[in-house]
Amino acid sequence: MRHEMHLTIETVCFALTEGRLQVLLVKRTGEPFSGAWALPGGQIQLDEPFDAAAQRILSESAGVWGVYLEQLYTFGDPGRDPRGRSVSVTYYALMPAMSVGSGMRTARPGPGWSAAEWHPVDQLPGPLAFDHGRIVSYARWRLSQKISYSPLAFHLLPENFTMSDLRGVYEAIVGEEYDPSNFTRQMLARWDLAPVPGTRDRRSRRPARLYRYIGPREIPGSPDSLDEIEMETEPALDPASSESETRD
Amino acid sequence: MRHEMHLTIETVCFALTEGRLQVLLVKRTGEPFSGAWALPGGQIQLDEPFDAAAQRILSESAGVWGVYLEQLYTFGDPGRDPRGRSVSVTYYALMPAMSVGSGMRTARPGPGWSAAEWHPVDQLPGPLAFDHGRIVSYARWRLSQKISYSPLAFHLLPENFTMSDLRGVYEAIVGEEYDPSNFTRQMLARWDLAPVPGTRDRRSRRPARLYRYIGPREIPGSPDSLDEIEMETEPALDPASSESETRD
DNA sequence: GGTAATAATAGTCATTAGTACCATGTACCG
DNA sequence: CGGTACATGGTACTAATGACTATTATTACC
Numbered sequence: 001m002r003h004e005m006h007l008t009i010e011t012v013c014f015a016l017t018e019g020r021l022q023v024l025l026v027k028r029t030g031e032p033f034s035g036a037w038a039l040p041g042g043q044i045q046l047d048e049p050f051d052a053a054a055q056r057i058l059s060e061s062a063g064v065w066g067v068y069l070e071q072l073y074t075f076g077d078p079g080r081d082p083r084g085r086s087v088s089v090t091y092y093a094l095m096p097a098m099s100v101g102s103g104m105r106t107a108r109p110g111p112g113w114s115a116a117e118w119h120p121v122d123q124l125p126g127p128l129a130f131d132h133g134r135i136v137s138y139a140r141w142r143l144s145q146k147i148s149y150s151p152l153a154f155h156l157l158p159e160n161f162t163m164s165d166l167r168g169v170y171e172a173i174v175g176e177e178y179d180p181s182n183f184t185r186q187m188l189a190r191w192d193l194a195p196v197p198g199t200r201d202r203r204s205r206r207p208a209r210l211y212r213y214i215g216p217r218e219i220p221g222s223p224d225s226l227d228e229i230e231m232e233t234e235p236a237l238d239p240a241s242s243e244s245e246t247r248d
Numbered sequence: 249m250r251h252e253m254h255l256t257i258e259t260v261c262f263a264l265t266e267g268r269l270q271v272l273l274v275k276r277t278g279e280p281f282s283g284a285w286a287l288p289g290g291q292i293q294l295d296e297p298f299d300a301a302a303q304r305i306l307s308e309s310a311g312v313w314g315v316y317l318e319q320l321y322t323f324g325d326p327g328r329d330p331r332g333r334s335v336s337v338t339y340y341a342l343m344p345a346m347s348v349g350s351g352m353r354t355a356r357p358g359p360g361w362s363a364a365e366w367h368p369v370d371q372l373p374g375p376l377a378f379d380h381g382r383i384v385s386y387a388r389w390r391l392s393q394k395i396s397y398s399p400l401a402f403h404l405l406p407e408n409f410t411m412s413d414l415r416g417v418y419e420a421i422v423g424e425e426y427d428p429s430n431f432t433r434q435m436l437a438r439w440d441l442a443p444v445p446g447t448r449d450r451r452s453r454r455p456a457r458l459y460r461y462i463g464p465r466e467i468p469g470s471p472d473s474l475d476e477i478e479m480e481t482e483p484a485l486d487p488a489s490s491e492s493e494t495r496d
Numbered sequence: 497g498g499t500a501a502t503a504a505t506a507g508t509c510a511t512t513a514g515t516a517c518c519a520t521g522t523a524c525c526g
Numbered sequence: 527c528g529g530t531a532c533a534t535g536g537t538a539c540t541a542a543t544g545a546c547t548a549t550t551a552t553t554a555c556c
Contacts, residue, residue, distance in 0.1 A: 004294060005255060005292075005294070007253060007255065007335060044253075044324070046252060046253070046326075046333055047326045047333070048326070049324070049325055049326060050322075050324050050325075071321060071322065073319060073471050074298075074319065074322040074337050075471070076292070076297070076298050076337065077297055077298075078294075078295045078296070078297060085294055085295070087255060087337075089322050089324065089335075134471075138469075138471045141469045145469070162504090163504080163505090164503085164504080179544070179545075179546090180503080180504070180505080181504090181505070181506075181507085181546095182543075182544065182545085184504090184505075184506095185543095186542090186543085189542090205501075205502040205503045205504075205551070205552045205553060205554095206502080206503055206504045206505080206550065206551040206552050206553095207504080207551070207552065208503085208504060208505090209504080209505085221386075221389045221390075221393070223321050223323070223382075223386045410533085411533080411534090412532080412533080427515075427516075427517085428532080428533070428534080429517090429533090429534070429535075429536085430514075430515065430516085432533090432534075433514095434513095434514085437513095453521095453522065453523045453524060453530080453531045453532045453533075454521060454522040454523050454531085454532055454533045454534075455522075455523070455533080456532085456533055456534090457533080457534085497556105498555100498556085499554100499555085499556085500553105500554085500555080500556100501552105501553085501554075501555095502551100502552085502553080502554100503550100503551090503552090503553105504549100504550080504551080504552095505548100505549080505550075505551095506547100506548075506549070506550090507546100507547080507548075507549090508545105508546080508547075508548095509544100509545090509546085509547105510543105510544090510545090510546105511542100511543080511544080511545100512541100512542080512543070512544090513540100513541080513542070513543080514539100514540080514541070514542085515538100515539080515540075515541090516537100516538090516539080516540095517536100517537085517538085517539100518535105518536085518537080518538100519534100519535075519536075519537095520533100520534080520535075520536095521532100521533080521534075521535095522531100522532090522533080522534100523530105523531090523532090523533095524529105524530085524531085524532105525528105525529085525530080525531100526527100526528095526529085526530100
């Protein structure tokens with residue numbers, strides 16, 4: 001079986017531009033789905049952890065690196081790749097808004113792809129290759145769920161940000177509008193936010209205060225950051241008696 | 249590379265007995281970790297969906313079937329198996345309390361295992377094989393998180409149950425005690441619960457009312473139950489192409 | 497400069513949700 | 527038959543939320 005099964009990594013990379021959630025896509029050059037947009041993806045190397053592979057693939061195929069990564073789901077339905085059984089461990093990635101258009105993290109296609117571009121997630125350029133549309137849908141849904149109990153939003157913002165910035169992230173992801181005053185109150189209550197002295201001139205009217213998130217960067221308990229939670233185990237007594245004994 | 253990578257499925261199967269959360273373990277007979285307890289697991293067949301594989305493996309290795317399944321995480325760190333690169337797509341399973349000890353779903357070891365038993369999750373019989381201890385920890389943590397926003401608890405109960413039963417599930421999983429009165433009020437507000445006429449004689453004092461959960465069995469949006477969420481796409485213009493072979 | 501426009505921030509208040517706790521009902525057990 | 531245990535009902539207090547108004551600091555424009 002293992003000879004015929006392909007294992008790949010695909011990453012849904014998100015960033016916020018102009019108040020809209022964007023996803024990073026690359027254009028395929030080979031069959032099948034030649035010419036279609038797809039998620040940056042590729043094969044895992046033999047001695048490479050998943051996260052490292054995802055980072056590498058993202059940088060090789062789209063010129064983007066240094067993102068925050070979290071495993072999303074593993075898709076393995078027979079038939080999702082017309083060539084044969086294919087298993088994709090998928091990740092989603094978040095990167096700060098400013099990094100997108102500004103120089104070093106501009107998307108550009110790597111070898112094997114003819115283009116790499118950011119696209120608004122609610123306005124994709126046609127159906128994606130394979131089941132990648134479904135993967136994007138699910139990533140987006142997960143994002144919208146998880147942002148309420150995990151400090152994901154701060155990975156989409158630069159180190160210092162205003163409450164408007166933060167509100168923009170929530171509004172883009174959740175798709176609802178929030179009252180600025182109530183929103184600020186809730187954020188200050190929920191997260192560890194430290195005020196930063198200066199103000200960033202957003203050429204708006206009244207200058208907005210700057211904040212910095214100083215809490216944990218991810219929710220404790222995730223397997224990426226699992227510190228082998230304390231677990232009481234009995235000393236392994238009796239490795240001998242090995243009969244089928246049903247407990248309870 | 250694909251020749252050297254193993255892909256397996258492991259399942260953390262939970263059930264509640266005597267108010268404690270139990271996990272289903274099997275005892276290994278082969279190296280490595282011969283004689284150690286491990287999660288029921290095995291290889292995926294070439295044309296088999298993950299869920300089907302998990303159900304099959306659970307029934308083959310531990311004699312248990314018909315459980316509720318949800319994908320947990322995919323573990324693929326190099327070094328997690330001393331024999332070489334191994335990737336495990338893990339699931340967690342939930343089954344009603346009554347099924348455990350009662351006949352048809354008694355745990356019993358399949359070929360290749362010397363034992364199959366339920367063990368209290370906070371009192372495991374020594375360190376588990378491979379990184380399975382870590383997997384159990386994570387499954388348990390996920391369960392404790394997800395029970396608050398997903399109707400997981402009802403998969404651990406028979407069709408009809410009392411509020412005490414339900415409260416027992418929450419207390420075993422979350423590890424806190426709840427005020428019976430407040431708990432009932434919250435459950436009735438959060439979930440779709442229909443009262444069932446009779447009462448089950450739990451030989452307690454005052455007979456408790458029976459309820460049945462009539463809402464959706466899993467949270468909508470999960471990829472297992474994804475109905476290809478609506479997504480506006482522009483028509484795919486420019487299907488120009490070239491060569492090269494990139495997989496996904 | 498004066499003033500309108502705009503968005504940030506502050507504050508108010510009614511409603512809702514959450515928590516602690518007491519009261520009563522209905523069994524079982526001496 | 528009274529005591530105990532647990533299910534259920536209810537009440538009062540507190541915290542969180544949401545809708546709304548007010549104030550403030552800046553820019554744009556005249």
